[in-house]
Amino acid sequence: GRAPKTNVQSSHIRHISLPLKQGNNGVDVDLCPTCVNTFDDLIYFVLDGIIELGIINTCDDICSYVTQKSGSPVLEAICSIGCDIVGVNEFIKLATEVDLDPIYFCESLKFCPINDNGDAKFISFIISPPHAQAYSTFIFDLTFESVNGTGTSQLLFNIQTIDAIKISSFFLIEAKKPGKYAERFSIDTTPDPDCESAVDPCEEWFPGVYNVTVMICNGECGSHHPHSQLYDMVKGSFQIDK
Template identity: 55%
Template sequence: MYKSLILVLVVLIGAVAADKRPLKLQSSHIQRIGKPLHQGNVGLDWCPQCIDTWDDIVQVVLDVILQYGVLDTCGDLCAIVESKTGSGVLGFICNFGCDFLGLDEFIKLMNKADIDPIYYCEKMNFCPINDNGDAKFKSFAVLPARAKMGSKIAIDFVYVSKNGTGTGEMILSIQTVDKVPLSAGLLVEAQKPGTYGDRIAIDTSPDPECDPTESQCEEWLQGVYNVTVILCNGQCGSHHPHSAIYDTAHGSFSLYE
């Protein structure tokens, strides 16, 4: 029995290591480049995967309840979740979270309209909490400051934490010339005290896959673009516990023909 359990965990951890995606990347123009520079990461395995798959879990669980009604046990519910998705990772996270919270509380959580994946993954013990954490920008650069339309812009920054950080989010937003809202939210894993850096790329080429009949398409017109990056404990703007803004940085770049 124990050998089987160990084998399952090894397979699942391998899947996590191979699939770590952003928290919620809204704009295709904004991409994180490589791995963040860090010293002494706390070493999380399941936190990114829980956050990244949370929307999928919520949708599938609600679909299962709609189709089958409220089931008797977490095992019954999560077995169907795993079967419908074909994902052992989703099945494991569903089982772990449901067993930890209890079936009734887990279903109530699924029905909440203001789902905050970081908070709920913290609540289920997938992500560490540090309410005494801090982070302050040490440097922030937008390079190049002036570029030809269609170029790539790099946002380079370094921040320092004296007390470490909790599981959080980084929001990057761009005030565009044509007023099309562009932003991205990226997961910032809990860190020990130290110095950390990151690099974000902004592609100022029009997105060929953007359909103007379905959404606003950024045209990247000539002019000045203001950039804001916010570092947060928890999800930025959340009203849940363990959420706060650490620091904010501003910069800008201009495009010419």
Template identity: 45%
Template sequence: MKSVTVFLAAVLVLEATALPTVLRFSQERAVLKPQLVRLHQVPIVKDKVGVDLCPTCVDFTTQAINALLEIILNGGVLTACSDLCGALANKTGSQAVGAICDVLCSIVGVEEFIQLIQDADLDPIYFCELITVCPVFDSGDANITALTVKPPQGPQGTSFIVDIEYTSKNGTGTGELVIELDTVDGIPVASAFLQQKQPPGTYGSKITIHAKPDPDCDPTQGPCEMWLPGTYIVKIALCNGECGSLHPHSQIYDTGSTNFTITG
């Protein structure tokens, strides 16, 4: 019971600090900004009991895959999951990350885990499919049926709500919903959200864009979106696997676009 409690605590800590998946829809690494916040997706399917390892695995891999690759490439004695995951915990300063690593590594064993980390080529969803914690479904589909922004215009500081509806005839595989903005000043603003395998049906998501400069953004560390007056193009993609990935079990189901205007 103690080990289960520790694992659950680790999952909660990891999910609280998780970073969004790297965008590949436009075939480049866009700057991921905190102005994009996922509100909710409906319906929420509750057909599993206990901890669902798929989102936990994707969050973990997004955060840890670079550190794991560095540990592997630096060599050393890695004969057990505890060796690799202990090194990861030390490198990241997070026992929670180390605990999740140990759970996932134990599924396939340390040698296979290391090989799959290298084979995944920085694609968290594909890696989690390889270790079998995210389901694969290659006969899925999704069609965007409605895409709007409310309000359609407003001054700087407005919270714009992007409302997406889509239907699936066959169901969907483990994938992503990606949002990318063409901004007035040309600074890339984007994010991607994990979409778990779903049965046929109609689904919706709402994403809030807080169109005001981030007071914590440091221009010496990277570009800061200023949300200047003008028209902003909103591009959406629904994908099986990571959008733009060349790995198996990856495809773009559908794309759509809309816009909003920041007034002067």
């Protein structure tokens, strides 16, 4: 089965890769985003395994269980490599921590780099077009600068909607060297389907002004784990016309 997602990610906002990337041109399959993106599933199967197996003496015990139950070579790799790096006791201790967040977990397994002296400051935040009707796509262009480089970071978007439905999206930003960086996102203001029959709240994109807050953080925004801090915050808005 699929793991239930702990943080509900809004599907309205998407990350658009920009062709001009400064800095990290790694050729290897990058294990940091892989670890972060598979975190929910891995923890789900590891916790399941702890309950079902009872006694876990080796990394192979728990990772064989994860592999068998998930059928995923990616989860097998993350489990085996990560567990071997920290040892089985530390791996189990980490996996069972309260309020565990993906970036801290993947940093602890040495998949994601740590930089506690990093920084990032927003230089610009442009939303285009400034106003349009519902069903339009708005583009968010962000640029930020880092003097000392960044740790493994997160961009968090919060949008205040007219109908008070929370739209929030977060994106992994891999550790950066000092420099200027541009990130582009798009937001689709097509109302959620089946709004009349939906039990869950759904966004209708009523006319009005939508305030957007973007945070860039070392680690996960709002995390109480080590290697986490707010670097900077920027605000903007767009308008949905009648």
